[in-house]
Amino acid sequence: MIKCGIIGFGKMGKIRADALEQSGLAEVVAVYDPTPSPDAKHRVVANENEIIQSDDIDAVFICTPNYRIPTLCKDALAAGKHVFSEKPPAFTAAEVEAVREVEAASGRKLMYGFNHRHHGSIKKMKQIVDTNEMGRVLWMRGRYGKEVDESYFNGWRAKPELAGGGIMLDQGIHMLDLFLHLGGEYDEVHSLVSNLFWKMEGLEDNVFAIMRNNENGVCASLHSTMTQWRYLFSLEVFLEGGALILNGLKTSSGVYGDEDLAIKHNGINAAHGEFEREEHIIYHTDSSWLSEVVHFCEAIRDDKPIELGHSMDALRVMRAMDRVLNRS
Numbered sequence: 001m002i003k004c005g006i007i008g009f010g011k012m013g014k015i016r017a018d019a020l021e022q023s024g025l026a027e028v029v030a031v032y033d034p035t036p037s038p039d040a041k042h043r044v045v046a047n048e049n050e051i052i053q054s055d056d057i058d059a060v061f062i063c064t065p066n067y068r069i070p071t072l073c074k075d076a077l078a079a080g081k082h083v084f085s086e087k088p089p090a091f092t093a094a095e096v097e098a099v100r101e102v103e104a105a106s107g108r109k110l111m112y113g114f115n116h117r118h119h120g121s122i123k124k125m126k127q128i129v130d131t132n133e134m135g136r137v138l139w140m141r142g143r144y145g146k147e148v149d150e151s152y153f154n155g156w157r158a159k160p161e162l163a164g165g166g167i168m169l170d171q172g173i174h175m176l177d178l179f180l181h182l183g184g185e186y187d188e189v190h191s192l193v194s195n196l197f198w199k200m201e202g203l204e205d206n207v208f209a210i211m212r213n214n215e216n217g218v219c220a221s222l223h224s225t226m227t228q229w230r231y232l233f234s235l236e237v238f239l240e241g242g243a244l245i246l247n248g249l250k251t252s253s254g255v256y257g258d259e260d261l262a263i264k265h266n267g268i269n270a271a272h273g274e275f276e277r278e279e280h281i282i283y284h285t286d287s288s289w290l291s292e293v294v295h296f297c298e299a300i301r302d303d304k305p306i307e308l309g310h311s312m313d314a315l316r317v318m319r320a321m322d323r324v325l326n327r328s
Contacts, residue, residue, distance in 0.1 A: 002026035002027075002059055002082075002297050002300055003027060003029045003056055003057050003058050003059070004028050004029065004059045004060070005028070005029060005030045005031065005051035005054065005060050005061070006032070006042075006063060007048045007051055007052075007060060007062050007063065007064060007072060008032075008033055008062065008063035008064035008086075009031040009033035009036075009040060009044075010063065012113075013061070013063035015289055016063060016084070016289070017031070017041075017042065019293040020293050023290060025293075025294065025297035026059070029042070029056060030042065030043045030044075030050065030054065031043070031044055031045070031051075032045050032046075032047060052076050058081065059082040059083065059296075059297075059300060060072075060076040060083050060084070061085075062083065062084070062086060065156045065162050065163070066088055066091070066163050066164045067164065069086065069088070070089070070091075070095045070096070070099050072085075073085050073102075074098070077099075077102045077103050077106040077108050077110065078102055078105075080106065080108065081108060082108045082110070083108065083109070083110045083111070084111050084112075084113065084293070084296050085110070085112050085113065087112055087113050087114055087174075088164065088165075088173055088318070089112050089311075089318060090314075092322055093315060093321075093322050096315045097315065100311045100315065103311055109300055110310070110311050111295070111299070111306045112309045112310075112314045114174065114177045114308070114309045114313065115289060115292050116174045116175075116177065116178055117177070117308050117309065118291035118292045118308070119250070119259065119286065119287075120259065120283045121246050121259040121283050122178065122181075122246075124281065125182065125235075125246065125261070126181065126182060128244060128263070129237065129239070133241070134239040134240065134241035134265070135240025135241040136216070136239060137238070138217075138218065138238050138239060138240060139218060139219045139238050140218065140219075140221075140235070140237050141221050141234075141236045142175040142178065142221070142222045142234065142236070143222075143233070144172055144174065144175045144225075144232070144233055144234075145223070145227075145228025145230070145231070146171065146225075146231050146255075147227075147228060147229050148198075148226050157170060158200065158203065160200075160202030160203050163203065165202070165203065165204065165325060166195065166200065166202075166205055167205055167207070167225060168204055168224045169325070171224060171226075172222065172224025172324075175224065175235070176320055177313070178235060179211070179220045180317055183237075184213045184215065184216055185213060186212060186213050186320060187215075188211060189209060189210075189211045189320060189324055190209065191207060191209040191210075191324045192209075193206070193324075196227075198226070204325070205225065205227055206223075206224070206226075207222070207224045207225075207324060207325075208222070209221070209223075209224075209324045210222075211320075222324075231255040231256050232256070233247070234246070240266075241265060241266050242263070242265040243264040243275075244263055245261070245264065246261045247260045247262075248260050250283055250286040252286065258284050259282065259283035260282055261280065261283070262278060262279070263279045263280075263281070264277075265277050295307070
């Protein structure tokens with residue numbers, strides 16, 4: 001049984017604790033949060049170092065505000081702990097590179113929480129792309145939007161020194177990661193970044209990005225927004241043999257609805273805008289949190305590499321993020 005400590009026991013820390021318990025592979029032995037939770041079922045320690053330096057803890061889960069993540073990752077790895085961290089992995093790609101140096105020296109496992117890869121619909125899309133059963137990917141389009149209200153400004157995500165960025169770094173990073181997951185890296189990136197409505201300096205409220213992979217020719221367009229005035233998740237992948245169109249994303253809040261994956265197969269009338277056949281798969285439950293911690297715990301237990309959400313994935317997405325946000 002892998003013994004885990006959680007630093008940051010807010011919403012995400014509690015989600016991770018529940019998933020660890022469900023996995024049957026690990027147990028949470030200690031948690032830390034600067035604002036202790038009165039309903040904590042686990043031992044609450046006085047500071048984060050009690051978790052990082054504890055001889056009784058094998059793995060540390062980092063569920064803190066963004067600005068703490070790189071430092072805590074390095075400290076926990078250097079202390080000989082396996083580390084699971086929420087996204088974003090850092091504010092910039094350079095910060096991720098510094099974490100990777102400590103990871104390499106430690107010999108420990110490091111995984112980042114890009115949980116969208118673990119949704120059932122995304123797993124199905126990835127399977128179809130990898131098996132080439134519908135031919136190669138031609139282009140992709142992703143839209144990820146939500147509404148926020150004045151209460152948004154009461155939290156740390158509205159403070160650039162703590163969050164590092166706005167909607168793109170907070171939420172759009174998931175769509176950017178899925179583009180990399182399904183279409184490879186992008187050599188050309190062009191973007192428009194704005195904050196016309198909320199007017200928060202250093203915190204973008206809209207990003208429009210287009211990108212191209214020069215090796216395979218795949219083009220992609222992304223819109224990340226917090227002025228959607230409704231919750232929206234839409235990912236479209238068009239291939240030689242048809243299309244994969246995902247609308248909705250099952251989450252704990254339920255605001256994005258169920259995941260409706262349409263698999264459309266081209267036929268002889270494709271040129272006339274028709275599909276030979278179409279099937280829909282509806283995913284009513286979200287098993288991504290459990291899938292993610294099982295992946296992490298099995299990598300520790302079996303001493304095998306992290307395959308989804310490893311530090312190179314984190315570096316790739318932050319290199320792309322730097323370009324989208326015009327940081328490089």
